[in-house]
Amino acid sequence: MKKTVSNTLMAGAAALVLLTAAGCQDTKALDEVRAMASKAGQDAAAAQSTANSANTSATAASKAAAAAQAAADKAQTTANQALQAAKTAQAGVDATNEKLDRMFKQSVSK
DSSP states (O other): OHHHHHHHHHHHHHHHHHHHHHHHHHHHHHHHHHHHHHHHHHHHHHHHHHHHHHHHHHHHHHHHHHHHHHHHHHHHHHHHHHHHHHHHHHHHHHHHHHHHHHHHHHHHHO
16 A cells, blocks of 8 residues: 555656646747747737838828929919910011001002
């Protein structure tokens, strides 16, 4: 009986050692999983930051493009006004030249 108790105590001690060792391994594995999860969280935060930065840059580029388009539209309007003014001035010059030609022809014919 003494031997059975001794064997039972030894088996229990061995089991305790195995469970403790297994527990340590599980703790190490759990720590590794936690570290990986933390790293993944940091990577996700960095990716979100990069995406936000890209979005900000795209928004700024879009605003710059809109401003450039507005400037181009204004320049086109100014060019159209200048063209119209030039056509009006040319019509005036043509009318004046025609009057001068008539006056010259009248003075030569007298």
